[in-house]
Amino acid sequence: MNISMDPWVWLMGLGMLAIFSFVYKENAIYRLFEHIYVGAAAGYTIVVNYGNIVDRGIMPLFKQGKYNLVVPLIIGLLLYARFFKNIAWLSRWAIAFLLGIGVGVSTFGEVNSVIIAQVRASMMTLIVRNGAGVFQLGRSVNNWIMVLGTLSVLLYFFFSVEQKGLVKHGSALGRAIMMITFGVSFGNVVMGRISLLLGSLETIFGQWLGLL
Amino acid sequence: MRREVPLVITFVIGVLLIASYFLQGPILGGEYTWKTLSSDITNWGVLVSAFAVGIAAVNLTRIHGNKITNQRPGFINSIALIGTMVIFIAVGVFNKHFGTAGTRALFQNMFDYILSPLGAAMFAIIAFYVASASYRAFRARSAEATMLLIAAIIMMMASAPIGALIWSKFPVIGKWLLDVVNMAGQRGIRLGVAIGGFAASMRILLGIDRGHLGSE
Amino acid sequence: MNWLDKLQQIDRRVIYTLLLVVLLIPMFRPLGIPLEVNMTTQKVYDLVQALDPARDVALFVMDYSPGGSPDVHPQALIVAEHLAQRGVRTIMVSFVDAGPMFAEQVLDHVSKKYDIVYGTDFVNLGYLAGMETAIKNFAEAPHTAFERDFRNNPVASMPIMAGITHITDIAFIIDFQTGDPGYNAFLKQVQGPYGVTYAAGIVTVSVPNAMPFVQSGQISGLLQGLRGAAEYEVLVGSPGAGAAKMDAQSLGHLLIIGFIIVGNVAYFLNKKKAV
Numbered sequence A: 001m002n003i004s005m006d007p008w009v010w011l012m013g014l015g016m017l018a019i020f021s022f023v024y025k026e027n028a029i030y031r032l033f034e035h036i037y038v039g040a041a042a043g044y045t046i047v048v049n050y051g052n053i054v055d056r057g058i059m060p061l062f063k064q065g066k067y068n069l070v071v072p073l074i075i076g077l078l079l080y081a082r083f084f085k086n087i088a089w090l091s092r093w094a095i096a097f098l099l100g101i102g103v104g105v106s107t108f109g110e111v112n113s114v115i116i117a118q119v120r121a122s123m124m125t126l127i128v129r130n131g132a133g134v135f136q137l138g139r140s141v142n143n144w145i146m147v148l149g150t151l152s153v154l155l156y157f158f159f160s161v162e163q164k165g166l167v168k169h170g171s172a173l174g175r176a177i178m179m180i181t182f183g184v185s186f187g188n189v190v191m192g193r194i195s196l197l198l199g200s201l202e203t204i205f206g207q208w209l210g211l212l
Numbered sequence B: 001m002r003r004e005v006p007l008v009i010t011f012v013i014g015v016l017l018i019a020s021y022f023l024q025g026p027i028l029g030g031e032y033t034w035k036t037l038s039s040d041i042t043n044w045g046v047l048v049s050a051f052a053v054g055i056a057a058v059n060l061t062r063i064h065g066n067k068i069t070n071q072r073p074g075f076i077n078s079i080a081l082i083g084t085m086v087i088f089i090a091v092g093v094f095n096k097h098f099g100t101a102g103t104r105a106l107f108q109n110m111f112d113y114i115l116s117p118l119g120a121a122m123f124a125i126i127a128f129y130v131a132s133a134s135y136r137a138f139r140a141r142s143a144e145a146t147m148l149l150i151a152a153i154i155m156m157m158a159s160a161p162i163g164a165l166i167w168s169k170f171p172v173i174g175k176w177l178l179d180v181v182n183m184a185g186q187r188g189i190r191l192g193v194a195i196g197g198f199a200a201s202m203r204i205l206l207g208i209d210r211g212h213l214g215s216e
Numbered sequence C: 001m002n003w004l005d006k007l008q009q010i011d012r013r014v015i016y017t018l019l020l021v022v023l024l025i026p027m028f029r030p031l032g033i034p035l036e037v038n039m040t041t042q043k044v045y046d047l048v049q050a051l052d053p054a055r056d057v058a059l060f061v062m063d064y065s066p067g068g069s070p071d072v073h074p075q076a077l078i079v080a081e082h083l084a085q086r087g088v089r090t091i092m093v094s095f096v097d098a099g100p101m102f103a104e105q106v107l108d109h110v111s112k113k114y115d116i117v118y119g120t121d122f123v124n125l126g127y128l129a130g131m132e133t134a135i136k137n138f139a140e141a142p143h144t145a146f147e148r149d150f151r152n153n154p155v156a157s158m159p160i161m162a163g164i165t166h167i168t169d170i171a172f173i174i175d176f177q178t179g180d181p182g183y184n185a186f187l188k189q190v191q192g193p194y195g196v197t198y199a200a201g202i203v204t205v206s207v208p209n210a211m212p213f214v215q216s217g218q219i220s221g222l223l224q225g226l227r228g229a230a231e232y233e234v235l236v237g238s239p240g241a242g243a244a245k246m247d248a249q250s251l252g253h254l255l256i257i258g259f260i261i262v263g264n265v266a267y268f269l270n271k272k273k274a275v
Helices: A007-024 A028-063 A067-083 A085-122 A137-156 A166-208 B004-022 B034-069 B075-098 B101-124 B126-136 B143-159 B161-166 B169-205 C003-008 C012-028 C039-049 C066-086 C099-113 C132-140 C183-194 C204-215 C225-236 C243-274
Strands: C057-063 C089-094 C122-127 C172-177 C198-202 C221-224
Touching: A007 A028, A007 A166, A007 B101, A007 C012, A028 A067, A028 B034, A028 B075, A028 B101, A028 C122, A067 A085, A067 B034, A085 A137, A085 B004, A085 B034, A085 B169, A085 C132, A085 C183, A085 C204, A137 A166, A137 B169, A166 B101, A166 B126, A166 B143, A166 B169, A166 C012, A166 C066, A166 C204, A166 C225, A166 C243, B004 B034, B004 B169, B034 B075, B034 C132, B075 B101, B101 B126, B101 C066, B101 C099, B126 C012, B126 C243, B143 B161, B143 B169, B143 C243, B161 B169, B161 C243, B169 C204, C003 C243, C012 C243, C039 C066, C039 C172, C039 C198, C039 C221, C039 C225, C057 C066, C057 C099, C066 C089, C066 C099, C066 C172, C066 C198, C066 C225, C089 C099, C099 C122, C132 C183, C172 C183, C183 C198, C183 C204, C198 C204, C198 C225, C204 C221, C204 C225, C221 C225, C225 C243
Parallel strands: C057 C089, C057 C172, C089 C122, C172 C198, C198 C221
Antiparallel strands: none
């Protein structure tokens, strides 16, 4: 057993125990550390973003004379107009600016890298043969499942036609595919959450208490 | 005016950026190119985004500041919150401008031993709730729920190394579920999201959707 | 109340304690269950192996936050080790604010094992706000995106940045992420428009969502959560944070499956009795 003598490690260990105590019951120590966490996260985020404002805005503006940077600095400040009743409407300009960039940046990519690329990837050979020309049953079936599965899920969310006949059957297949998809996701959620817990347990029992 | 100007700003910025993906060379024959335009606008976006983060801090300070001034229940926690935030800001900003090896190590320690482990612990406790939910809520009540449940169990056995020892086919079936069936389902859902997202973007760009502007 | 009712209404704290005990036992006494390497992990390894240290530069993107770090940080540690072992120049950058601090942890870990020179072999550029917008901005001009790195050194004069003026000067991108921005933003702003080879290290929860992009070849290699890290450690031959937890992961899964089965058996027997 090699328990840590580092005060930082003790602070960390006690803090983590406080957070874990919530599992037993909500309590005052948990609430205290929860608030400390929120304060730390907010403070940290402000510092790194302040760094961006200084390095990319204020320094180039004053040291390199990049005067066009006055515009984003003013727009950034306009975001805070919301805290002053008579000029609150000005903050909409800044939000509109951010939205314009968001839409402008993501639209092309969403069409090019998601819609076109994914539709193209769905156009697969349905009768698969290997190099010697021999029919590959397994791979062909998989390709059928991938193509029909994708189409049926899209069909399930297609609300412009009445769900009857072929559409109804297709959409039922889509529902079944999605159930398996959600099952796979749940399996991964279990694995992911256990991984996170294991990380914290390793910190407490290894780094702090020196038991591992 | 108060509603029209934001609509114009969104439209102009959005259209210029979309155009910059398709156009090259100088704009209107000058020295300024489409590439520079795109670079400038996104650079401005980085700066304005950095400003946006502070809004949450102002809100936090207002809410918890009020709690402290009026000594409402739990104001000690609010003091801890504001105190920690101020310490992080003070050390971080000092480190930014007058940083030495010592201040850099101090700020790194504050992250490594306070912020990071507390954040990790917050998310780690969800594992307990997942275990509890598996026991209490995960029931094979219908054919569809049974499909979901069986897929989840196979996936769990496939992704844990012990699964292959119990039955060598678990990883094979798990991989097939993930790579083929799940892939088809996720692709259908993702394409639906992409199409919906594109439509929503166009509505914002053209000023049809104005929810973000709030009421008059 | 019969035993079936009791079984169904067992105190949640019993479940929590069982989970804790089952996870801790193999951490103290490892079982040594063998680990098979997934194809997507193998691909990331092969991509790193194929890099030419004399010419190629890797972009090491640190896009994870503390909440999901136990799932992704071990991946970053071992891939960084591999890059250092191979002597590939590695530029670290973050579009999530916690990223630069984790990058420092990675650098600290790697420098203890390998003789790396900061500014020549590795650099931690820091964080850029704006998520997808920032990724686009960085891709268009990586050399001017940061005037100073996270340690406040001027970037322009660093040997590692020589010849890097666009994202296409980067041979390989590995992006460790816990959410947004992540592979969606990189595929849209970098891999799609410029065709740069892109691999990702993601949290286990996000693995199913990423599969369409792995199938389409847009994501060239994928590290799947903590298991991905453990597999990579096997490939590099340096067991570390990932491999040590795989036994506990196995028993944890068995317990959860046990919970599902017992919960369902109790539910159906009780239902049958009621009828």
